[in-house]
């Protein structure tokens with residue numbers, strides 16, 4: 712088992728990629744705490760993991776709320792006394808160009824995607840230090856590397872922020888054995904991009920730009936996150952793991 716004995720906190724774990732990461736981490740021996748704002752779905756994910764013999768707890772965690780982060784970490788500490796892995800996965804997409812983006816849109820997406828990751832890191836570091844080290848994985852996007860015609864200006868800005876927040880964290884805490892890496896998925900078949908799956912014109916446009924001619928799956932991202940979470944990546948910090956079917960290689 713690749714995460715045997717490790718304790719992992721995953722934000723946005725009620726569905727999509729976070730849910731699959733929670734399930735995979737549990738199969739690999741981790742004790743999982745998953746947080747989200749979708750309480751019913753999150754409880755179900757935790758229960759399903761428990762029903763298959765794994766250990767999982769759901770916590771209400773709005774990543775924009777520092778008090779939620781504090782109470783989530785308190786639950787982790789009370790239950791397990793340590794934290795080894797944090798996956799800053801929660802995120803939203805507001806698909807608008809610059810002139811259509813309102814200041815409210817900008818503030819909301821920045822608060823969830825960028826500030827949410829910052830608050831997660833800030834809350835986890837003291838506990839990881841106490842635990843002798845840890846691995847933080849920030850889910851950015853190919854939108855954190857390059858812009859896209861079908862993309863969103865504000866989303867791209869948040870994912871670029873996450874990319875460099877990752878590197879700052881990595882160099883600041885490397886000497887304490889706390890690693891921090893970013894993951895950059897291309898289009899992944901989850902609820903987040905259903906608008907471009909259900910619209911045939913948008914779908915054709917997007918597929919034409921994808922060398923592998925398909926979207927990725929949440930499982931294909933989760934295996935990359937698992938590598939960064941495990942001790943197999945013990946010398947990897949500040950890096951960018953691109954999982955995009957060749958999208959940004961062009």
Ligand code: NAP
Pocket residue numbers: 722723724725726727728729746747748749772773774775799800801802803804823850851852853895896897898899900901902903904
């Ligand atoms: P998803 O299925 O929409 O899952 C995201 C989860 O985060 C949802 O449960 C969502 O709840 C939750 N969330 C939203 N705001 C939150 C908040 N304030 N606090 C806590 N949780 C919150 O999308 P996904 O594809 O799994 O996305 C996971 C991550 O991958 C995101 O960071 C996303 O930006 C990134 N990503 C996705 C793609 C893609 O193509 N799908 C590509 C690259 C990167 P709601 O449903 O209520 O919003």
